[in-house]
Amino acid sequence: MENGTHPPLTPAVFHILLALSGEDRHGYGIMKQVEIDSGGGVSMGAGTLYGSLKRMVDAGLVKESEKRVDPEMDDARRVYYRITTDGADALAGELKRYEHLVSLTQKRKLIPKTLAYGK
Amino acid sequence: MENRRPVYKALYRRLLTFYPRPFRERFGESMEQTFDDLCRERDGRPATLVSLTLHVSVDTGIGIVKEHILHFSKGGGMRAVLMNPRTTAILGFLLTLPGAAMVTLLMLQIEPPMGPLGPYLERPVGHPHVLGSLAVLAIVIMLPAIGLVLNAGKIRNAMLSAGNLTAATLGGLALTVPFLVLQLMNKPPLENIPVVLFVVLWLLSTIFIATLLPIVKGLRSEGGMRTHPAAIILSGIVLIIVTAMWSGIIVDQMPCFLGVPNCD
Numbered sequence: 001m002e003n004g005t006h007p008p009l010t011p012a013v014f015h016i017l018l019a020l021s022g023e024d025r026h027g028y029g030i031m032k033q034v035e036i037d038s039g040g041g042v043s044m045g046a047g048t049l050y051g052s053l054k055r056m057v058d059a060g061l062v063k064e065s066e067k068r069v070d071p072e073m074d075d076a077r078r079v080y081y082r083i084t085t086d087g088a089d090a091l092a093g094e095l096k097r098y099e100h101l102v103s104l105t106q107k108r109k110l111i112p113k114t115l116a117y118g119k
Numbered sequence: 120m121e122n123r124r125p126v127y128k129a130l131y132r133r134l135l136t137f138y139p140r141p142f143r144e145r146f147g148e149s150m151e152q153t154f155d156d157l158c159r160e161r162d163g164r165p166a167t168l169v170s171l172t173l174h175v176s177v178d179t180g181i182g183i184v185k186e187h188i189l190h191f192s193k194g195g196g197m198r199a200v201l202m203n204p205r206t207t208a209i210l211g212f213l214l215t216l217p218g219a220a221m222v223t224l225l226m227l228q229i230e231p232p233m234g235p236l237g238p239y240l241e242r243p244v245g246h247p248h249v250l251g252s253l254a255v256l257a258i259v260i261m262l263p264a265i266g267l268v269l270n271a272g273k274i275r276n277a278m279l280s281a282g283n284l285t286a287a288t289l290g291g292l293a294l295t296v297p298f299l300v301l302q303l304m305n306k307p308p309l310e311n312i313p314v315v316l317f318v319v320l321w322l323l324s325t326i327f328i329a330t331l332l333p334i335v336k337g338l339r340s341e342g343g344m345r346t347h348p349a350a351i352i353l354s355g356i357v358l359i360i361v362t363a364m365w366s367g368i369i370v371d372q373m374p375c376f377l378g379v380p381n382c383d
Contacts, residue, residue: 027150027152027153031157045179045182046153046154046157046175046179047150047180048181050146050150050153050182051186053146054142054146076152078152079149
């Protein structure tokens with residue numbers, strides 16, 4: 001799919017794609033990266049993570065790379081996940097949507113109003 | 120926590136068994152590894168054990184329900200049920216129970232408690248309502264029959280092949296048409312034809328042939344059925360019930376087919 005033509009992503013899928021955008025990661029690595037990326041705001045459980053990964057693999061957004069050992073962990077071989085071109089497109093599309101929304105809210109000066117309303 | 124980790128791992132592994140099999144086979148090992156990593160991360164911080172346990176249990180529980188719904192909505196659940204001889208036997212037995220009870224009551228001429236539906240259902244045996252009930256019974260029997268047939272690999276292929284289904288449908292028609300012809304010859308007006316009766320006869324004949332064909336093919340092939348004795352037994356039960364119903368209807372309705380006056 002072309003940039004921007006992907007449907008909006010769920011928060012879980014978005015965070016997983018974002019976590020995989022830098023490098024291939026295994027399940028636990030993705031969970032940790034999601035926590036870092038969200039500043040600790042998103043804590044993803046294994047059920048949510050692997051459920052999302054299954055659908056993402058089926059949709060061609062990510063793919064399983066070969067099993068290998070994480071030098072920082074133990075000697076158990078792990079399945080690593082890699083973002084695909086389609087997944088990168090979907091992430092770029094979602095980021096564009098966010099960018100557009102942020103510029104729109106700035107243009108309409110909604111952010112200060114929202115903050116003021118929240119006080 | 121370090122010493123207790125194997126216990127938590129075993130419990131988590133047990134929890135993972137509630138996932139649909141395809142999901143478990145694909146991600147079970149990775150999920151266990153991830154859980155082990157989370158436990159290791161909390162080593163030396165026993166206070167976080169409770170929060171981890173709660174979080175993992177809730178998240179995994181939600182995941183299990185979600186995956187089952189998705190699995191079932193894609194037809195995987197029903198396929199899994201039908202492919203498992205034990206679950207199909209139980210399902211078939213449960214589905215056949217209401218029908219069997221109904222036939223027994225009809226045969227013993229016991230009036231079942233109808234509740235508020237009584238005034239609408241109290242009809243003599245042989246009335247269209249009874250025939251309607253028999254049609255429902257035929258459908259009820261058809262489900263376990265399909266399940267039984269799907270159980271055995273070779274039988275499944277034979278059953279799902281369009282050729283066999285067509286053969287069963289045509290065979291059922293061939294067994295019904297003679298009686299239809301008899302009825303037309305002896306009670307010519309077209310409006311006299313009990314459509315429901317002939318549909319039931321046709322359905323029963325089709326079920327009979329559809330159940331019988333795979334058994335014959337399975338027995339002819341090398342031990343095809345031997346691996347599923349439960350399938351043979353339950354198929355035999357279905358065949359007996361269908362035959363009893365079919366013969367009962369034919370015997371009951373034969374005077375009508377032959378044009379006996381005042382026959383209903």
